[in-house]
Amino acid sequence: MPTQLEIRLQNIFREILKLPALEFTRGTSPSDVPEWGSLNHVRLIAALEKEMQVRFTLDELMEMNSVGAILDILEKKNPQ
Amino acid sequence: MNPASPYIDLIENNLADFYSAWGKAMNIPVYEQMGMRLVYAKGRAWPAFALFPVVPEGSESGFAALAAEKMTTGEIPSFLICTNREENKVLMNNLENAGFRPVTVWSGMARELDESVRMDESDHFHTRQVQDPAMAAEFAQLINREVFRASLLDADYFQSPELASFHAFAGSLNEGICSTSSFFSQGATAGLYFIATLPSRRRQGLGRRMTLLAMQEAKKHGCNKLVLHATSAGRALYEQIGFVEYCKLVIYWLPG
Numbered sequence: 001m002p003t004q005l006e007i008r009l010q011n012i013f014r015e016i017l018k019l020p021a022l023e024f025t026r027g028t029s030p031s032d033v034p035e036w037g038s039l040n041h042v043r044l045i046a047a048l049e050k051e052m053q054v055r056f057t058l059d060e061l062m063e064m065n066s067v068g069a070i071l072d073i074l075e076k077k078n079p080q
Numbered sequence: 081m082n083p084a085s086p087y088i089d090l091i092e093n094n095l096a097d098f099y100s101a102w103g104k105a106m107n108i109p110v111y112e113q114m115g116m117r118l119v120y121a122k123g124r125a126w127p128a129f130a131l132f133p134v135v136p137e138g139s140e141s142g143f144a145a146l147a148a149e150k151m152t153t154g155e156i157p158s159f160l161i162c163t164n165r166e167e168n169k170v171l172m173n174n175l176e177n178a179g180f181r182p183v184t185v186w187s188g189m190a191r192e193l194d195e196s197v198r199m200d201e202s203d204h205f206h207t208r209q210v211q212d213p214a215m216a217a218e219f220a221q222l223i224n225r226e227v228f229r230a231s232l233l234d235a236d237y238f239q240s241p242e243l244a245s246f247h248a249f250a251g252s253l254n255e256g257i258c259s260t261s262s263f264f265s266q267g268a269t270a271g272l273y274f275i276a277t278l279p280s281r282r283r284q285g286l287g288r289r290m291t292l293l294a295m296q297e298a299k300k301h302g303c304n305k306l307v308l309h310a311t312s313a314g315r316a317l318y319e320q321i322g323f324v325e326y327c328k329l330v331i332y333w334l335p336g
Contacts, residue, residue: 031279037229038184042159045183046335058164058328061185062312 005074009067012051016043026068052079087326088165091188091307092132094271095161095329098246098264099131105240106232114146118156130160133171140171144178151334158334163188163327172330180332186309189323193270193304199292207293210238210248210262218257219250219274226276247297248274251290253281261290263298263306270298272308288317295321 002010014022017035030036036044045064049055054077056064064070096117103110111118115134135143150156160180162168176182199207210219216235224231237243245266251259259277263270272294277286295306309329310318 031282034225034229038227039230042183042331042333046181046333049181050335056182058182058185058330061182062187062328065312 005071005079008051009048009071009074012047013044013067016040016047024067026071027066028068029066048074052077054079084326085165087190087307088163088188090269090305091190091271091309091327091329092163094264094266094269094307095309096131097266098271098273101242101246101264102237104242105237106234113156114143114150116156116160130157132161132163135171137170140174141177143171144174144180147175148178148180148334152336160332162330162332164330165327175332179336180334182330183333184331186311186329186331187315187325188307188309188327188329189315189318189325190305190307191321191323193295193299193306197292197295197299199289199296202289204253205251205286205289206253207249207251207290209297210250213238215250215257216248219248219260222257222260222278223274223276226278227274247294247301249290249293249297251286251293259286259290261294263294263301263303265298265301265303268303269305269307270294270301270303272298272306275308275314287314288321291317291321 010022010024013024014020017033017040019033019035022033030041045056045061048070052074054074056073060073064073100110100117117131130147133143133147147156147160151158160175162172162175164172208215210216213235216238220233220235223233238248246262246264248262249260250257258281260274261272262274263272272291275287275291275294277290298306306323308318308323310323315325
């Protein structure tokens with residue numbers, strides 16, 4: 001059963017990548033989704049900060065290379 | 081002076097010259113404005129960068145405000161790259177105060193080139209330098225698909241005299257190209273770029289082989305220092321090959 005955070009994250013991915021039917025797992029990474037290139041990754045980061053009211057550190061940005069890594073970082077930040 | 085500074089200078093200069101060379105080969109205007117090297121095509125967000133601003137001490141907040149204003153009007157590119165060297169700390173604070181957000185971070189790495197660099201030979205994995213249009217087209221196709229996720233590279237660019245210092249290599253198993261690497265030389269320094277492997281051929285050590293090949297060829301070319309910028313996915317490989325992180329390259333974006 002997906003968590004609220006996972007559902008919110010998936011909705012952001014769907015909107016930014018323009019993939020309304022996207023279903024991801026924690027292991028999903030840019031290698032699995034052609035639309036998740038470097039420009040859309042930038043848009044994803046900007047959208048996450050805005051929607052979740054969080055700010056990522058440089059070290060966190062370096063590690064955000066899969067859905068699981070992004071979820072782990074967001075969970076620690078307890079987003080609004 | 082920070083002992084890492086000479087390496088950071090090499091990392092910055094090679095990347096700036098690499099982008100400039102490719103920009104000129106692709107007929108994208110390359111400017112120098114406001115203490116920055118800019119590779120810019122109006123209306124194209126990527127790969128239009130403002131690179132490594134050099135801002136006099138005391139001018140940081142004015143620079144950040146001016147950069148924000150010019151990005152808002154579209155006069156300069158949407159993305160600004162800074163290394164997190166000591167000299168940039170005040171500037172980075174001012175950029176964030178002006179609304180810039182760091183959105184991607186690369187690891188700026190370097191190492192000396194010595195005799196220990198050698199790629200293992202293999203009966204099954206064949207490597208060649210990219211020297212003909214057909215191979216250039218395959219190389220470009222792989223990079224467009226796996227790195228850029230957009231059709232940015234064209235085989236014709238490889239013929240440009242602006243890329244005389246760019247040397248590309250392709251590796252294949254049984255059929256077409258499955259792995260790539262390249263170096264861009266400036267004097268004794270070579271920057272490694274476009275190291276990529278098809279997803280179906282990953283986890284077989286091909287990225288390592290192609291990296292060592294590029295290093296070996298750079299050595300033959302007379303280079304004795306190597307630089308590169310790595311994502312988190314690639315950093316462990318380069319650390320295994322002896323690269324050390326000297327800085328982070330932070331890409332700033334101005335939302336809105």
